[in-house]
Amino acid sequence: MKDFLNKLYRNHSLIYKVLLFICTTFLIVYLFPKSGKFKYNFEKGKPWQSENLYAPFDFAIKKSESEINKEKEDIINNGTLYFSIDSSIENKVKTAFKKEFTTNFSDTISLTSSSELYKTGIDIISQLYAFGVLNESYSFSEEKRIVILDERVKKQEGIYFDLIKLDKVTSVIEKVLKKHKLSSNKTEFVSLFYDLVEPNLTFDKSFTDKALQEELDKIVYARGSIEKQTLIVSKGEVVQGDKYQILKSLQSEYESQVWSKSSYIWILFAYTLLVALALLMLLLFLMKYRLSVFENNTKVTFIFFNIFLLIFLTTMVVNYNSKFIYVVPICILPLVFKAFFDARLGLFSHVITVLLLGFVVPNSYEYMFLQIIAGIVTILTVKELYKRANLFISVGQITLIYFIAYFAFFVIHEGTVETLDWKTFGYFVLCGLATLFVQPLIYVYEKVFGLVSDVSLLELSDTNSKLLKELSNKAPGTFHHSLNVANLAESSANEIGANAMLVRVGALYHDIGKMKSPTYFTENQSTGINPHDELSSKESARIITDHVIDGIEIAKKNNLPDRVIDFIRTHHGTSVVYYFYMQEKKNHDDVDRLDFSYPGPKPFSKETAILMMCDSIEAASKSLKEPTSTKIDAFVENIINKQIEEGQFLNANITFKEIESIKKVLKHKLANIYHLRIEYPE
Incomplete structure (x- = not known):
């Protein structure tokens, strides 16, 4: 037992590196997207580069995101509004009107006139409560379909225009008085009903939302299907329109099927092998060319920590919104490693990190090309990091390289500059500004890891x-x-x-x-x-x-x-x-x-x-x-x-x-x- 413990002690440095290697590998694999990888690469409007593709299994053709969004928009725009009615209000107002009528209208008028005025008042109440009076005004379209519920039971339906808003009560009174040719009594009726009219309709938001959700849930996300062994696309055929949507459907179905079945463990194992292989290359590089770094556990930990940190940040950004992917300052990695070690180690670690990020980011080839070129520029331009001017010049050159490379890729993909997305250039500028954070970061690392820059x-x-x-x-x-x-x-x-x-x-x-x-x-x-x-x-x-x-x-x-x-x-x-x-x-x-x-x-x-x-x-x-x-x-x-x-x-x-x-x-x-x-x- 003593000999075993002595052996462990003598090899404790190597054991630590093995544990660090294993932990970093599993942490990185854990961050990877939980899906398989479709083995074909294709782009909309570009020729199909692979051989003729036949359906490997039956699958449904999924609607495009724009089609689904259009259906949702139509359902929302044409959705029904539900209002709850208090049926007792109308009778309550009629009773109050009967009570107040004799008070508000003089006894000196003839019996015939009095009867006519009373009938007119009752007619006004009937007109007001034909659909109901709203308790407040809403900003709905006048043509919006409505349903009135009495104790959650459908009573009547119409359009939002039919409902009486509180500010429209006077116009209803005028309309009825005009019909009965009693326009001269407008002041008395308006004054009387101003105090009598009560709203009896309340917008039932929860019921409306529930009904809307039920309609949205009925949306069918597929349109048609493809049977197994059906020719999907031929070699050289341009991928566009329905072909593109069928390929996207196959890719989605393939990835979901691959990941959800028994091959889950195999794919996880394959990811682990690839990550372990990349990190092993880094360790072998250290052992062969940077032995002093390899023998220092603190420095090895520092290198692995920075690689994991950048992969973690990039994964978080991709999960939030992949369009911000170029805001992550990947070039901080070679800058930090060059400050504490040397240019060769910085570039090697940067390339390994970018290769691992290829599993996470969309358009992986474009991303890796941009980041590797930027990393090379970083290593070549930054000579004396402690000189502030050098850092600003280097960041400017890195940003310029991003601009040039992205512009070239965009033209290759689209064949035109008319639809160039200028926002992406703004993301590159933000990335450059974030790279300037390397100076305080180096200071923090010096204190935490005891390194010297x-x-x-x-x-x-x-x-x-x-x-x-x-x-x-x-x-x-x-x-x-x-x-x-x-x-x-x-x-x-x-x-x-x-x-x-x-x-x-x-x-x-x-x-x-x-x-x-x-x-x-x-x-x-x-x-x-x-x-x-x-x-x-x-x-x-x-x-x-x-x-x-x-x-x-x-x-x-x-x-x-x-x-x-x-x-x-x-x-x-x-x-x-x-x-x-x-x-x-x-x-x-x-x-x-x-x-x-x-x-x-x-x-x-x-x-x-x-x-x-x-x-x-x-x-x-x-x-x-x-x-x-x-x-x-x-x-x-x-x-x-x-x-x-x-x-x-x-x-x-x-x-x-x-x-x-x-x-x-x-x-x-x-x-x-x-x-x-x-x-x-x-």
Whole structure:
């Protein structure tokens, strides 16, 4: 059991990557659309590219979306409105009229006139309540069909125009009075009925909506059917009209049948295989070409997280409305990866992500072409992300590429520019603006994942920062030495294509451990007193080598990134404090070399190797007396060749050719520092 646990512990990094790989695969597959994929590609108005297609099974021809929408619109426009009636209101108004009649009309009028007026009033009430009086006005069409319900039972039907609105009561009174030739009594009747008339009709919205829904539910979504083995379309035939609708029906039926039957598990398995294959290619790329990234679980997690995040965002947008698909800033991915890693990894990851998105988005070929081209442009144009102008220029170029590629695809599909959808260009502009969000996103990632980008390196290179200010105050000689080393290292890095910003920052902080005991280092001894004179060679060597450990402690206390701390660890490698080692050998024959050696490790990257060379050259150059070009050349060759002989660069991925280039830069720089003229051969 113990051996098993030890084995698990030794392989815990690999086990973590396997679990991460499996989880990411299943999460991505979960986001994929729950349907099969129709194996034929076709477009309206374009020739059928495949062989003759025969119906693989019986299926119904579905109506187009426009046809269904037209039917729905007709049903809604011709739908019936239902009103509930209170039948007691009419009798109530008649009773009230009878009671108020004698009060409102003078007793002095003749009996005949009184009888005529009373009949007229009853006629007015009958006219008002022939269909009913509405409790409020509605904005329905006058021709809209209506049904009046009494206790949910149909009483009568008509059109909305037949119903009396409250503002139409006066016109009904006038019409009846005119009919009875009693127009002179209009004022009395209007005044009387103004107080008597009550609405007896209420719009029954719930019943109307229910009836409308029942009509909508009766819509048939198919028109005709196709039998198995019927020829649907021939090779070269233009796909349009009924042919297009039949193909769309077959595609829909095929996808629904495939996904709903027993083959569900097989399709899910196939999706999983494809996603796993894509992610496996990414892992293999890391393992073969970016081993330092592959061995760092945090960085692998960071890469997989960003890929999943973009697939998740794109899926959400597609599910909401696929026309906004180009608003998702896919080019953020290569920008982020280039900021934290390099261009090659950024482009490879971008291509893998876009290939996976091909399962999610409509018009997958067009989408993948656009995004891959945009990703390439992103990698090629963004050189120094920490410069704001560069990011804006790059985003402008990316947006322009979107414009050009989309325009070309549209013309190919439609054959004209007259129907060009200008809204899509607006989506590309929004995508470009969203891409600018990469700057705050990089900052968030630095804090969450503990990574370092060129933006942070630029901040750390500021000599007015707290830690470098402290170094300049406590150890001014060391600070000056660090500045000189930074300049040499930056030039060397530029010469061989290494990360110049990273090596410059590493050079500025590589000797911060000397702040603990600054006077024990010659560059800080301004009084002429050397404290090493009172110490043994072994004690002096220990103080000198301890500045590496002290530097690491100070760096961690001040939250410097690990990439910068690596320079502090490795800038002396496992070399020997040669002066005190030789002093000890003069007095003792048996000397342990390890007592005078730095703890290491040896440099393990181009940048850390460059710093070791430049640090040694700059420090030793102070001892040059009457320097000449010949002396400087021999001096540089001797120091770097000695480091090579000691195997200090065995772990660094630096070539002999690159070392020779660095030697050339250092010779040129030292010649300029000492104001020497280059000696040309005769």
